[in-house]
Amino acid sequence: MIPTAPADPSTHPLDNAVWAALAGPHAPLAQRVGSAARYPADVYAYAALADPADPAAWADLHTLAGPGTTVRIKGVESVPPGWEVVGGGRGVQLIDTALRAEPAPEAVRLGPDDVPDMLDLVARTRPGPFLRRTVELGTYLGIRHRGRLVAMAGERLRPPGWTEISAVCTDPEHRGRGLATRLVRAVAAGIRERGDTPLLHASATNIQAIRLYEAIGFTLRRRTRILQVRTPGTDRAAETL
Incomplete structure (x- = not known):
């Protein structure tokens, strides 16, 4: 069984909804390395970080996705050095x-x-x-x-x-x-x-x-x-x- 992350009482689950789902009810579907997770590519083409401000979470996502790979992610305003933004948009919840x-x-x-x-x-x-x-x-x-x-x-x-x-x-x-x-x-x-x-x-x-x-x-x-x-x-x- 994939371990689930403990809930952080200081944040609302909808502030990082993809992570909250992958670390919670959708954990059986999650592909996960440490503080990064994603859905299978033919289920929902999104990844998520437990804390987008944590460099270690980005390192985990790099390990999970592999080098030179394109991934989609929500709720992130900037990326670490070495990562490239190749597209995006704005949404509402x-x-x-x-x-x-x-x-x-x-x-x-x-x-x-x-x-x-x-x-x-x-x-x-x-x-x-x-x-x-x-x-x-x-x-x-x-x-x-x-x-x-x-x-x-x-x-x-x-x-x-x-x-x-x-x-x-x-x-x-x-x-x-x-x-x-x-x-x-x-x-x-x-x-x-x-x-x-x-x-x-x-x-x-x-x-x-x-x-x-x-x-x-x-x-x-x-x-x-x-x-x-x-x-x-x-x-x-x-x-x-």
């Missing part, structure tokens, strides 16, 4: 404060057999990262029209006490019918049933989605930075020889 959660009778549970349809819908709508094994992170619900998957939403990060609603998307030909809202409410109902609170992440530039989420009961908690970084090209183990 919203939490459920007044959402009306309720089942959606027309929704169906999606699983591994539905992944081809899910990937096809993601390719048409581009809601954000969704990979071949992302479905393993939690419950995914979908709505089909004449057999074709036209809307879905599901669970991704699970920091202790919280669950992220993600992959919210609707086929362009079926928008304006409230399908995404119904699925968000339905996924949230399941999250609340197990005692967690729903949260969401969105691109800071996706103003339309942010307004929708706020209108149905989510509140902006914080703004985040997302970095795509390249690890130093020299193997740290070789440096000590």
Whole structure:
């Protein structure tokens, strides 16, 4: 069993949500070296540090990822010498404060057999990262029209006490019918049933989605930075020889 890090009472789990999930409920999925961890590349292409201000955590991430490797990381404003920022963006984090959660009778549970349809819908709508094994992170619900998957939403990060609603998307030909809202409410109902609170992440530039989420009961908690970084090209183990 992968050891989990003790909770730091001075920080909120959502301030470093990817780490909190990998060190907590998603520990069985974590690939970890010391104070660095990441999801398998075909599950969710993000890594995390227990403390982004700790140089040892960055050294652990270098060991975990390997030299000259590109990784994505959230909540980090700067990188140590030798690391290169090769991309990134800004995001927002919203939490459920007044959402009306309720089942959606027309929704169906999606699983591994539905992944081809899910990937096809993601390719048409581009809601954000969704990979071949992302479905393993939690419950995914979908709505089909004449057999074709036209809307879905599901669970991704699970920091202790919280669950992220993600992959919210609707086929362009079926928008304006409230399908995404119904699925968000339905996924949230399941999250609340197990005692967690729903949260969401969105691109800071996706103003339309942010307004929708706020209108149905989510509140902006914080703004985040997302970095795509390249690890130093020299193997740290070789440096000590």
